[in-house]
Amino acid sequence: MDSSSCFIIMWLVVTTITIIYPSSCLGMKRTYIVQMNHHLKPSSFVTHDDWYSHSLKSIESTTTTENAIILYSYTNAYHGFSASLDLNQVKALRQLDSVIGVYEDTLYHLHTTRTPQFLGIDNELGLWSQQLNAASHDVIIGVLDTGVWPESKSFDDSAMPAVPSRWRGECEQGEDFKATACNKKLIGARKFSKGFRLAAAGVISKERDSPRDQDGHGTHTSTTAAGVQVGNASLFGFASGTARGMAVHARVATYKVCWKTGCFGSDILAGMDRAIADGVDVLSMSLGGGSSPYYRDTIAIGAFKAMEKGVFVSCSAGNSGPSKSSLANVAPWIMTVGAGTLDRDFPAYAILGNGKRVTGVSLYSGKGMGDEPVQLVYFPSNNNRSSSGNLCMPGSLEQEAVRGKVVFCDRGVNPRVEKGQVVKDAGGIGMILGNTAESGEELVADSHTLPAVAVGRKFGDEIREYLKTEGDNAKAVLSFGGTVLGVKPSPVVAAFSSRGPNMVTPQILKPDVIGPGVNILAGWSQGIGPTGLDTDTRKTQFNIMSGTSMSCPHISGLAALLKAAHPEWSPSAIKSSLMTTAYTLDNTKSLLRDAAAGGQVSTPWAHGAGHVDLHKAISPGLIYDITPQEYIAFVCSLGYDIKQVQAVVNRANVTCTKSLGDPGRLNYPSFSVVFGGKSRVVRYTRQLTNVGPPGSVYDVTAEAPKGVQISIKPKRLVFKNVGDKMRYTVTFVSQKGGDNGDAFGSITWKNAENQVRSPVAFGWSRLI
Structure with a gap:
């Protein structure tokens, strides 16, 4: 062989x-x-x-x-x-x-305009605005991804002052990438490909040895985090407006660690190693693998050292939802980010032969298919033509059965845009993409190369039934409605967003938060079309994408703003402020919904602490701070042998003289309580630090699910000075008969100015 x-x-x-x-x-x-x-x-x-x-x-x-x-x-x-x-x-x-x-070596994969308004960044931030604008110039966001398209207007540096003198990075010259490609906004670009090239030698066609982004993903994530304002931005007219990143005044440095076959751990580690040495303040990584023990997790190990050096690390949670326990990047020193929707949509319609008008979404921007209905066909898996015709997999559709018709395709297995291209290649003139149970009512818009409409599970099932009833007489015509704002409810947790519980350490609740991750407009590479398909020759400066890859850089940018506002804060302090101020009510004042559950209420295993809120995070009142030494004690409580502990914390002389005993005792801003065996009582102590005014007084409230009792001592905390630390102890009791499945609650310390909220997830060991 x-x-x-x-x-x-x-x-x-x-x-x-x-x-x-x-x-x-x-x-x-x-x-x-x-x-x-x-x-x-x-x-x-x-x-x-x-x-x-x-x-x-x-x-x-x-x-x-x-x-x-x-x-x-x-x-x-x-x-x-x-x-x-x-x-x-x-x-x-x-x-x-x-x-x-x-x-x-381990192979990892990428987790793949309106958001500033949706997050409230475009609104006046009061006394913070001027300070953030000035201080953000000194904050550097390092993005590990597929590289960068430096000519993007989002990297314009005309309004930027000189690069901070502490910056130690560089702009590496490579094939079709000059050392002068960087500027005062995009201050660094490097590439790491040795692991990829060794694995791919003689198999994959040669990729350009350059930091240049030929994929688009890296340009999209970096401009989401910190792109400058660009007027008249859109994807072929969709989402038209002013595009901007979260931290428009921050600097960007990119590290190309991902290539056509994915992202190799050896290259990722080299990128992290260099980024820390270069002087980044925030590391944004929209990539990951499965759940592995921390001593085998390259990203977790590199992130630990970054945290020790004061670097905030934000990672995507993964796109393996709505499956349970599908999370990536679950180490507590990493900010694990899930995805939610915006209040913006791109409606499209399928009018069936029976007069039924079905609403979906689409980013198709071509001439359309006209006003006359044509035959609608579907090839379910029991059809003799192909076992994958229902999925519109490559090679599954016969031209004589598809030519001149609209094809109904089931969502799943292969990329959505690929399904459209398969239909087009077979001679189809349109496609309806129907969700299955796995994706529920979640609607993700794509820039298809033929007229195409994506519909939710309910409408998808209606169309399947219509096809079954009408057979060869089924017809459809597709139309498109542009961009709509003010969609309700929003945000909604994306069905694809990976879920808890955390399988590496069940006592740590993950994901931490959600951010905008569905239909996000940001900068794009001119080296590839908006679908990413080789057959797509269209060029666009901006693209609309979905995934936790998109939500991660939103939080990275917000972390940069918080770093600018509070340069003395540790990474865990920044994380705490984002978590304890996150909201759990949508724009209809109802609890957050889950697209995968047909609009049912979401849970912390899907949304963590909730959706981020920068306005509140800037002044959180109290924070849960965690020192590197406390993280080491956490690792020592995981049952690892000493070499495995040393591997995680990257210290060969470390000992476990101090251990938390129970990983849940870490001073984390959320709780994951696991009742096990005969033990029906779990007791944790947390410490809060006052970052609000002196003399702050907080009272506590708790929400407990049926079958669980929560008691907290003391019930009031009085902080005399800024920086004062106070402890409280919470006791969770599983009452007899209360272990009937997943359960959730919350603990909130509040006064007239602040609400410091921690979600609580409950599980029973036999269920996790």
Whole structure:
């Protein structure tokens, strides 16, 4: 079996995240990340790099294969290196006392105008406005993604002062990317591809070795976080208006770590390592994998070191919803962001032959299909033509059955825009994309290359029934309604947004918050069409996309604003302010709804603490702060052996003399209570820090679900001075017969000015 075959097998099992190879590939070299006990470096070596190289050479006598190749040496986010190794070399390295661990490279994937108004950023922020505008110039957001399109108008630097002198980054020259491409707004651009190129050698067509974004995702996320104001922005007329990021005065530095096959852990770690060294204040990463123990999670390990150095890390929760326990990036030192809708929509309509007018959404901008109904066809899975015709998979539609007709396709499995292209390639003139139970009533608009309307599950089922009843007499015509504002209810939790509970540490509630992540307009690459399909030759400066990839940079930008307002705040303080001030009522003053549940009430396992609110987060009153030492005590409470603890916290000399005992004792802004076995009582103590005026007094209220009792002592906290810290203890009791499934409540400390709210999720060990 050649290297190409081995790589193809890796691609087929990508949903498991860890790369798997057949036995015939075991002699091949693969990428591994080696974590070293950097305190054991002999004084005879001038640098750690020299020591790493010597360590590899020292095992040559025990192996018979060619020399190992070092890809990256890590200093800031990690202590160690990544290298191309065979299994014999891996075994020999693991026997060295200086090696903490050797881990196979992991493949991660991307989690893929109106939002400033929706979040209230365009409104007057009172005394904060002038301070934020000036202070934001010194805040740097590092975006790890697919690179950047530097010519985007969103990176205009005409209003920016000189780059902060503390900045240590650079603009790397590469193919079709000049070192002068950066400016005072986009202050850095680097690329990391060694892990990708080693894995993809001889298999994937050569990608340009450059920070330039040929995918669009990286430009979209970076301009969402901090793009400047650009007038007359739209996607072919949709969402027309002034586009802007969250922190328009902040700086942007991009680190290209994602390529056509995904994002390799070795490249991500190198990007994080460099970003920390360059001097970023915020790290925004709209990518992730599955749930792994923290000592095997590259992002979690790199983020721990970033947190220690004062860098706020925001990551997307994943797009694997509405499945339960589908979250990525769940470490408590990471801000885990889910997705919600805006109050903006792009209505489109399908008028059936029976006169029924079905409403959906679309970003189609072409000539349309006319006013005359044409035959509507559907190929359910029991149809003899194809077992995947209902999904409109490539090669599943026969031209003689589709030509000149509108095709109904079920949502799922393959990309939505690909379904439209499959219909078009088969000669269809239109498509209706119908949701199934998995996506519920969630509507995501796409810029299809043919007339297409996406409809929710209810309307989808009605159309399926119509097709079943009418057979060959079924007809439809499609029409399009442009852009509509003021949609109610909103926000609604997106069906695709990944859900809790947290399977790595059930005692930590995730996601943390939700932000705008559906139909988001932001900057786009000129190297690819808006659908991302190779056949799409259209060019646009802005694109509308959906995913937790889109919600993550919103929170990254808000964190930059909070950093500007409160430069002394730690990453956990910024996180706390965003969480405890988040709202759980939509614009109809009703509880947040869940698109996947047909509009039923959402839960903290879907929305975390709620939807972010910058106005309130700037002055949260109280914060739950967490020191790096407390995070170490948290890791020590997870049942890991000492080497695994050292791997997570990136300290070889760490000991677990201090442990929380129960991970839920971490001073986190939310609660996840797990009742287990015969234990029906869980007791936690939290500490609040006053960041409001001196003399602040707070009283507590609690909402408990049926079958659970919550008691809190003391019930009043009096803070004499700014910076004062006070503790309270909360006792949760599961009453007999109360363990009947998921349950939720809240704890809120409030006075006339502030409400500091913490969601509480309850579970019983046999259910999680």
